[in-house]
Amino acid sequence: MKHHYPQRSLGRSPRVISTSRRRFLQASAAVLSGLALSNCRRGISNVQSGSASNGGSANAQSETLHIYTWADYTDEGLAQLFTERTGIEVVIDIYDSNEVMLAKMQAGGGDAYSIIYPSDYMVEEMIRLDMLSELDHAKIQGLDTLFPQWQNPTYDPGNAHSIPMSWGTTGLLYNTSQLDFEPSDWSDLWDNQEQLFRRMTLLDDVREVMGAVLRSLGYSYNSTNPAEIEEAYQRLVELKPALASFQSFGWEDQLLSGDLALVMAYSVDAIAATLEDPSLVYVVPNSGSSLWTDTMVIPKSAPNPEAAYAWMNLFYEPEVSAEVVSRLFFATPIQPAFDLLPDDLKANDDLFPPEEILAKCEGIAPVGEAIELYDRLWTELSSA
Template sequence: MKKLIKPALILLLALSANAQAAGTLSLYNWFEYMPKSLLDKFSEEYDVAVTTDTFDSNEAMLASLKAGKLGSYDLAVPGDYMVKIMANEGMLDTFKPEELSNFSNISKQWLDVSFDPGRKSSIPYQWGSTSFSVNRDIYKGSIDSLSVIFNPPEELKGKINVLDTAGETLTLASVYLGIPQCSTDREQLKSLSNLVNTAKKDWASFGSDVAKDVLVSGDVTAGMIWSGFSAKARAEGANVEYAFPKEGFIVWMDNLVLLKDAPNRENALKFMNFLLEPENAAELSNFAKYSPGVDNTEPFLLAEVKDSPEANPPKGSKGVFVETCSQEVQEMYNAIWTRLKK
């Protein structure tokens, strides 16, 4: 009897484990970037329990996955340049368009992107920009230049927060200096390092997850910030204004990627397809205050999102994407960042 029962018991436990795995999904996302209502809607519709862990920068996410977390999550939400880095590192799985019935809903401008041509590993999540905002109750001066951050006027010194992310902070510094991203010119790299290290004495803090809160609270008067965070600060009653500086600002697209060795691949594809439904993509934008990369969302978008000053750069303004540097060049930028953060 024991010889007959034991294999049956093992089979029963295995089937039970598979059934449990079929009802779960693990997401690795930025903080404050997904409404619980949307997760609850997906869970109810597909009978899938979703767990979420958060990160505060692309670089932190990459480091965590490389340190052993790859295989623990099904999906992650990297920025555009990080998608390419992850693909080069062999960290992404691929899918075919026919595996997502809503694939055709992806907006044409976000379909054949350089960081994932034809969308083989990712779908659009949200897009927006990175610049800086100021508290207009305190600072009345001009905000037409990145000098507000990198060579601030006297009244802003010691009252500035900077995003704790190398990719965006060093890119904005490069834009301010007018030097190319991924430069290998030693004089240009020296100028970049000198700029940020000199400006550091005028900064109050490095903080990404607190970028909105410190402006709302008045702990800082100016700060690098993502466009949606600035819009949220206004919604919370802060008299802040978002800048589109003359030197330029960063434009980005965050993406939902299918990770290599995802433990729940089928549920991951269901969730990707779910977020490509216009109503769901709009609900995400209404929460995050950014713009969707999905067609036919306008009827579902709140007016405050569609008409947000942060989401509507003035004509002639210059937005740039963060470029993906070679490993050799990236190590030089990492050295600049490491020195800055000491």
């Protein structure tokens, strides 16, 4: 299927270090409707990951919106604006993988949440498990302003159970001052193990890591062939001694200081790093990678669905969304929000990749019963 993406310049925009974009070494400030924004990665309302309380009275729940999301998709300024408009307090908890989120929801630990941010393939899985409410589109403004690709996505036709809020790629982020070669493909990790020894990390994400290795071997990111999955596993076993860790987040200071030379990263995190330091470069591997969409959903167990709809509508306001995107550097699927972005962000190929890069990427999809093999091999790899 041909993808339709925003029109943009194909030239790489200059990486300018701006104090308004410094997210890793110091706090920074931006303005959203007159409210100061603070760094999501440093914590929101001092809430620790996965710490939302399920207790409290029904009345207390109705006055609170609990959100379960990835890091850097919202911040205190947005939460404050929502509270100012609705009188509803916001509590935001962070997870670092779709699988962690799903396990918590299945175990009954997520009954407090009215908004969750699953990725595309996890939306499919949660629909299959009958965990998501069917959305009332009459209560959501702006769905008709989405770019065409997201108006009828394959993972959730018609956006029946989810609405898109960001998209991006997965790739390699490296420090040019620490390497004497320019990584361009996944195979470079194996070919340069001596130089990268204990100075590189892979995501702590079974589907992303196994998918990347599968793709490097010429297979699909979503292979269900046991022989192909086993081959990818053995390839990872070869690389494991040279890895510093499996780490999805928290690598920024080490990469900026040179303790790490290369990390596998989501574009949403990598872009901010490249703007932080011009020696950092992000690349989508030549053999291909993942093209992901993250969404907002309302679980069937949501205690405050009306507040959830209000949160969705606030985020879909073009001015609000554009300000958050400019602050947190994720690609928006909302056309009017994209139109309001600064020109340097519109022209940033890391943020909005050209078609020739996107053509090499593949969305992560459910793999059915093969997930048991993925999980078993991942456990063996990470615990060895």
